[in-house]
Structures are given as structure tokens and as C-alpha cells.
Amino acid sequence: MSILSMCQWLQDTNIGTSIRESIWVFPIIETTHVLALSISVGLVLVSDLRLMGFIMKRRPASEVYEQIKPWMFIGFAIMVITGIFLFWCQAVKAYNSIFFKTKVVLLVVAAINAIAFERGIYRKVDKWDNALVPPMEARVAGWASLILWAAIITCGRTMAYTF
Amino acid sequence: MSAVIPFFQWCDNTMVSQAIRDSRVAFPVIENFHLFALTVLLGSLVVLVLRQFGLIYRTQPISEVASALRPWNRWSLAVMLTSGILLFLSEAMKCYGNMSFRIKMLFLFLALLFQFTIYNRTVAARTVASDDKSAPVGGKIAAAIALCLWFGVGLAGRAIGFLG
Numbered sequence: 253m254s255i256l257s258m259c260q261w262l263q264d265t266n267i268g269t270s271i272r273e274s275i276w277v278f279p280i281i282e283t284t285h286v287l288a289l290s291i292s293v294g295l296v297l298v299s300d301l302r303l304m305g306f307i308m309k310r311r312p313a314s315e316v317y318e319q320i321k322p323w324m325f326i327g328f329a330i331m332v333i334t335g336i337f338l339f340w341c342q343a344v345k346a347y348n349s350i351f352f353k354t355k356v357v358l359l360v361v362a363a364i365n366a367i368a369f370e371r372g373i374y375r376k377v378d379k380w381d382n383a384l385v386p387p388m389e390a391r392v393a394g395w396a397s398l399i400l401w402a403a404i405i406t407c408g409r410t411m412a413y414t415f
Numbered sequence: 416m417s418a419v420i421p422f423f424q425w426c427d428n429t430m431v432s433q434a435i436r437d438s439r440v441a442f443p444v445i446e447n448f449h450l451f452a453l454t455v456l457l458g459s460l461v462v463l464v465l466r467q468f469g470l471i472y473r474t475q476p477i478s479e480v481a482s483a484l485r486p487w488n489r490w491s492l493a494v495m496l497t498s499g500i501l502l503f504l505s506e507a508m509k510c511y512g513n514m515s516f517r518i519k520m521l522f523l524f525l526a527l528l529f530q531f532t533i534y535n536r537t538v539a540a541r542t543v544a545s546d547d548k549s550a551p552v553g554g555k556i557a558a559a560i561a562l563c564l565w566f567g568v569g570l571a572g573r574a575i576g577f578l579g
Contacts, residue, residue, distance in 0.1 A: 279577040287457070287569050289450070294458015298484075307483045311475060319471040320462070405454065406447050413443050 291327030303394030469549025
């Protein structure tokens, strides 16, 4: 079974079909996905800016990051759940979209960047917690996260267009 | 409302409107900037509101969190309004007949009015009570109103494309 036929099967399921054909459900899921950007990427931005040494410099980097983290996860949970349903009801369109494929790749890269940060320089946060400008490795993680998320948003929005 | 039709027609026919309509990529590109700015604008508001409710950054005074986020709030608002005006110009007549657009403009007016008259004062006030704790009841109510108004703008904005 090819990926394409799996996508076809997925969007032909009862759930896929009913979301796609509903008047209200699709717009509600889609709008939630867009507005929850503020809780997911919006909060990531704040901790990225601290890592880059731009805001809240007088506060420990770990404090800025840790306190916002549970809320960030709530935001991303909303994104993932609504995202799955959006994919479910239009899997073939997504499969055929270069923007969707790019988005998936970039999401994986963003996850790797976050894990590499946590397992790397963040393990030694005690040494740079109060630094106004964190070490290069942390700054790079912040910049990478910011650029990746901007690109992911672009891919997500542009998926809706057919050029 | 029909008295404003000539204005909407004029908006629909500017050189900028036509240029955006004639380009295949201009509208999506501008829309992407509108969406980035939404993320920053609503994201920084969410952080500030969480702080006012005492849920994060309790060691920082509310006014300090507010000033750290202020530049981001301001430039994202500027990008939001600029990109929003461009999007509007390119489809002004469509917007005229669109109920969601009218509701969005109402929410936008109220959100800006509330933010610059009341909300900004509640977050700038440096009271002993606001340090190390959550905001007083008045501050929390203002935070909840600001959050509802700005998310209302976003909600109605997304509805322009869905509902008409």
C-alpha cells in the first residue's frame, strides 16, 4: 500500500469525510490551529529571545524557559491535535503539497534542535544562567528555533494555496 | 452603511490594490507576514496575561515583564496594521459585504481603545501588590478583557475567509 493510497484511505474514513463536509467543524479546528500559534510559537519566541540575549536579560535563562515550558506544551498539544484532524480530512491534498512535505521536515528539524539544546548546552545552564548574553551554542539554538518556526508557519499557511 | 461604499470602491481601485491582485504571490506573502505578527502580538499578550494571573514569572514585577515585551508588542502591531491594510486594499469590496470583516473592525477598534486607555496603565502600574504576586482583581479583569478582545480580532479575521 503506497503512502498516497493510505492518505486516500485516511481521508475517506468517516471522521475524515465528516470533518471535510461539515460547515462548522473544519473552520473551528482550523481557527483553533491558527490562534493557538500564539500559545505555542508565541511562547517559544519569548524563551528563544532570552537565549539570543535580547529580552529579560537580568533574569536567569532557566527561569524564563522553565516557567513558560508547561504553557508551551499546552500550546503544542493543541497544535498537534488540531493539526492531526486537519491532515486527516485532507490527507491527499497535503500529500501532494510541497509545502506540507517541507513543513513536516522542518518540524522534525525543530524537534531535533530543541532536543539537542536540552541535551547539550542546557545541561550546563548553571554556568551561564545569569549571563546577559548566553553562550554561542544557546544563541544558535534560539536563532534556529525562531527561523524554523517562521518557516513552518509559512509552509502551513501557504499549503492552502495552489500556485 | 451605503454612504461608505465610494470609499471602499476607491480603496479597491488604488494602484497598490491592483498590483497585489495582479501578482500571484503578493497576497500570500503579505498574509504570511500578517500571521507572523499575529503570533508575536497574541503570544506576547498571552505571556503578560499569564504573569498578571500570577501563573508565570512571579519573581518579576508585572511592569518589568510588560516593558520587556513592549517593543515586540509595538512592532508586531505595526506589521499587523500595515499588512492588514494591504490585504484590505486588495479586496476592499469583498470586505465591504463581509459581516466578519465588520465584526473584526469593531473588535479591533475596541481592542486598541482598551489597550491604550486602560490596559497599558494596569500593566505599567508599579505597586507593591503587583510585585512578586498576581495582579489585583482590577488588573486581572483588564487582562481577561484585553485577551478576549484581541483573540476576538483574530477569530473574526479568520472568519472573513470562511463565513463571508
